[in-house]
Amino acid sequence: MSVKVAAEAGLPVTLADVEAARPLLAGAILRTPTLRAPRLSALTGADVWVKYENFQVTASFKERGALVKLARLSPEEARRGVVAMSAGNHAQAVACHGTRLGISTTIVMPETTPQVKVMATEAFGAHVVLHGDTVADAQGEAERISREEGRVFVHPYDDRDVIAGQGSIGLEMIEDGPQFDAVLAPIGGGGLASGVALAFAGRSPQTEIVGVEAALYPAMWSALTGIARPCGGPTLAEGIAVHNVGALTRTIIRALVPSIVLVDETALERAVNAFLTNQKTLAEGAGAAGLAALLTEPERFAGRTVGLILCGGNIDPRMLAGIILRELEREERIVSFRLTILDRPGMLGRIATLLGKLGANILEVHHRRTFLDVPAKGTRLDLTVETRDQAHAQAIEAALEAEGLPVQRLGAGGIDW
Template identity: 50%
Template sequence: MATATHHDHAHDHPEVTFDDVLAARDRIAGAVVRTPTLLSKTLSELTGAEVYLKFENLQFTAAYKERGALNRLLQLSDEERARGVIAASAGNHAQGLAYHGARLGIPVTIVMPQFTPAVKVQQTASHGARVILHGERFEDAYNHAVSLSEAESLVFAHPFNDPEIIAGQGTVALEMLEDVPDLDCIVVPVGGGGLVSGISLVAHAQPRPVDVIGVQSKRYPAVHNAIKGKDFGDGGDSIAEGIAVKVPGSLTMRIIRRKVTDMKVVSERDIERSISLLLEVEKTVVEGAGAASLAALLPKPNGVRSEFAGRKVGLVLTGGNIDPRVLANVILRDMARTGRLSRIAIILADKAGALHEVTKIFSDCDANILEVSHNRIFGVGSAKETRAEIEFETRDAIQRQALLDALAEAGYRTELIVLK
């Protein structure tokens, strides 16, 4: 989760132009991966749009943030390089700075909140950065980084509210439009606004209209709220922590207001579904923030397709740094929502053979039992009953319903335990 603070002033920054993005492309060429933009036939069929995916999760540090970080580092003076840079980041900006700083011989200090997962600390430190853990919230880490930059004369590298960062991120759109010149729109996950700002500068410079649509999590819709004059979003944990930004940048907001076509919000559930779809369909691992763009294209629960149907849409898969345990949970939760993994509670007589009779029905319906647990105290109406919870696999929701019907026909009382 990230936020800007009072150190973030619009008048501190010059305007960013399309020419700045072109210059950034030349500057970083050969040092970042020119990732592919590929048509997804399956996702196109699912959404009704012609969907092209920009695989920024294939960067060396598995995220687009390298582009802006490198563009920033390459414009330091020799004296600034010798002093080194500092940033506050618990994620991809940290790794991008650390990796390219090590390549260029520039000392890098990263301040992270104390709760930062150990894997992120280790990944950043493995690139040679000095990692300092400070404070419980990102704001604490950010303010400490600003203080250290002044105390130790380090160059502060803001994760998004910086012209050179924005110009570097805009190179994503240059590559997309080289590969697919007739895109109707580009859909971009938005946190602090660095990426969507850079992309919108490129889109506006095209000879034909290219819409830029920003997407945020419903839990952190700061840019959406500012643009639409709304006030919602409850914060809390988000699967898309890379775009969980409370306060966007002043410079990025200035660009977004002028050049971004529209802002959308998506649910945590749709972000989870998108992570699973990208894994299943494209065989690619994408973090929550990176899957938000696809979430905006998913059909509604009633089957109605989104307003993107019929359009040629580019989606930026911004990164692939997702915790393996979280990814495993996302996959299992998606299996539960689609009827492939289920749990039911069933009341049985507490006697020998009762469970055997039930499992035979599961076997007859080709359902695979994974786990069985018994409760003889809670949830039962008699000391002679037991409440069994059975977790099982089926091919889909149709096969699951056939099993539930067979259990009902045999006289069993069942309760499907649903995922929220």
């Protein structure tokens, strides 16, 4: 779709708006690299390139739209200050650039926001108000503060200036990357996908823009298809976990984004882990959504040149540690076994010696005698071991069985703890 066609379609934001926003960003945000990712290409079967928006000061693309909005405030509006609602990244962006520009910022965040994002927002100079369980709750409180205190409300996505600012990502990808067959854009409220779609529609109309949502929060998918699906539940991609999409963004995405892929939590976990282990970079759940879509539908993108927008890297360290361990279990590089053995001296040593000969590293041992389903002269032994790969894990299990030690798998692929 050309710029002219986009304008004639009556879209609320155009490529001209995106291009006009660019000078406001010069020198204030990082022009992040768009780099080929050979290891992700090998993993997915596509020719993968990554736009590293996690390199921004606040580790998120949100700086672009927030800065454009703040830079266009009148002197009177800037004096009154601003208020915003956010689950984290928009909050940090408004706080960072508001402080830099000397604008007072109040940020309303859901009470469920990860503490790492609350602390980061305060560190950038904002006054943080925690309110409600969802972004929708936070928005209501932010609008109340805006009315009562006269602050300008800075919407995280349904704002023309914000959408135009996010569109600069698309322009940079077009200028710095190859000719993309497809670009996968995470969708929460839709600001990022709208801006990027406008840029490609005007500059590279042959590129397919594919939206990506968390399966637990298919708000834009439902709005566009007319099929109501429930939104809710704990998701790793809290940055795109919204119940309501924007009116402006819905119009743009309906016109320029032909399809949306819904990704489940396992795919999001795998994608976060893949960015860490393959690219040595941090991605939060929302930031990894594009890669999660590639992992979900590899046949769709096989052999194509695909751009991923790693839109944020603000992930709780404890969550990241849990994801790494869970992925090691999925790959059977950490495996747990349950054995019921005779309670006699030397049995534990015998098993440990066998595991050592097999090259298994023992991580954890639970030795229990009190379960009623264990023979009076027996004991239950739960072992967690580190292995090289799935074949190694299977060899260890077979060797234990050969020693007359019946084995049950625990955790992934086996019985529950």
